[in-house]
Amino acid sequence: MRAQARCKLHPEVMSGWSSALSVAITLPYTVTTSPAGLQIAVDGSTYTVPATFNWVPGSTHTLSVSSPQDGSSGTRYVFSSWSDGGAQNHTITAPSSSTTYTASFTTQYSLTTAVNPAGAGTVSPSGTNWYVSGQSVSVSAMASSDYSFSGWSGDLTGSANPTSLIMNGPKSVTAQFTAIPESISTPGAPIGPSSGYVGTAYSYLTSEASSNLGHPLEYQFDWKGDGTDLSLWGAANQQKAWTVAGQYNVRIRARCSLHTSVVSEWSLGTSVGIQRVFQIGCSDDGIQCLGRTDGGNDGNNLVNGKPKLDVEYEFKITSRILGARQSM
Numbered sequence: 096m097r098a099q100a101r102c103k104l105h106p107e108v109m110s111g112w113s114s115a116l117s118v119a120i121t122l123p124y125t126v127t128t129s130p131a132g133l134q135i136a137v138d139g140s141t142y143t144v145p146a147t148f149n150w151v152p153g154s155t156h157t158l159s160v161s162s163p164q165d166g167s168s169g170t171r172y173v174f175s176s177w178s179d180g181g182a183q184n185h186t187i188t189a190p191s192s193s194t195t196y197t198a199s200f201t202t203q204y205s206l207t208t209a210v211n212p213a214g215a216g217t218v219s220p221s222g223t224n225w226y227v228s229g230q231s232v233s234v235s236a237m238a239s240s241d242y243s244f245s246g247w248s249g250d251l252t253g254s255a256n257p258t259s260l261i262m263n264g265p266k267s268v269t270a271q272f273t274a275i276p277e278s279i280s281t282p283g284a285p286i287g288p289s290s291g292y293v294g295t296a297y298s299y300l301t302s303e304a305s306s307n308l309g310h311p312l313e314y315q316f317d318w319k320g321d322g323t324d325l326s327l328w329g330a331a332n333q334q335k336a337w338t339v340a341g342q343y344n345v346r347i348r349a350r351c352s353l354h355t356s357v358v359s360e361w362s363l364g365t366s367v368g369i370q371r372v373f374q375i376g377c378s379d380d381g382i383q384c385l386g387r388t389d390g391g392n393d394g395n396n397l398v399n400g401k402p403k404l405d406v407e408y409e410f411k412i413t414s415r416i417l418g419a420r421q422s423m
């Protein structure tokens with residue numbers, strides 16, 4: 096604006112115009128958020144709203160918001176729209192009347208899931224995820240092979256699986272698992288010779304037992320049947336050479352290779368009769384070797400100085416036998 100003066104008595108006497116003075120007419124404009132209290136940037140500066148600005152109508156300004164914005168723990172706000180329909184970051188031209196610009200945000204809550212004990216299973220969704228307020232979220236638990244799902248703790252209860260929860264606030268859920276007790280089935284009675292001779296090794300094996308958890312097994316033989324002559328833990332097929340003649344009750348048990356305290360019952364016993372072996376030589380006094388009863392011929396009828404175990408020999412006693420030597 097500018098001004099000029101004139102004389103009241105002689106109005107035709109008039110000054111020139113003054114120099115101009117610029118006067119800006121401003122209006123208040125409000126920028127806020129829904130929910131209130133979040134942050135916006137106006138013309139590059141950040142404010143916690145609501146904030147009011149005095150702008151000249153027709154002037155241009157930038158409105159922008161960052162998204163998401165953190166609220167209290169487990170809560171955040173995600174930009175959804177401006178009241179004037181503008182983009183998340185946009186420029187406005189101040190209109191001719193006071194105006195309020197509102198940035199609307201959607202409230203989200205976190206759902207954090209966990210597994211107990213660690214490694215006992217999985218839960219879905221896992222970790223921390225964000226959901227819109229009011230959303231129903233399906234949650235499921237899956238046990239590892241040696242565990243069973245036992246229920247929920249935290250913001251879920253019971254043991255329904257899968258189940259769901261309503262995200263009406265930050266949530267924390269733990270899937271609880273219980274270890275399945277391991278048991279080993281009793282092996283079958285050892286299979287092998289029911290008779291034999293001292294000093295000869297015989298093989299025995301069992302139909303394999305099993306772990307309810309599918310774990311690998313190892314086996315132990317009880318060669319006598321009273322727990323006093325135990326094999327090392329090992330394969331389901333082991334050999335034994337008894338050193339003393341007698342009647343034995345061979346039995347076997349199994350245990351988990353991974354959890355060696357988990358042991359099966361003893362199997363039924365297999366009766367094994369072990370005989371002494373006598374060595375008779377053809378050159379022994381009072382002995383004449385006549386040959387094999389089945390007509391076979393194997394030289395002096397002896398193997399390593401002993402009669403073969405699986406064939407019969409005929410001997411002739413040519414004089415009184417004074418004694419026999421036990422081979423072992």
Ligand SMILES: [Zn+2]
Pocket residue numbers: 277306308310351352353354357
């Ligand atoms: Zn095991």
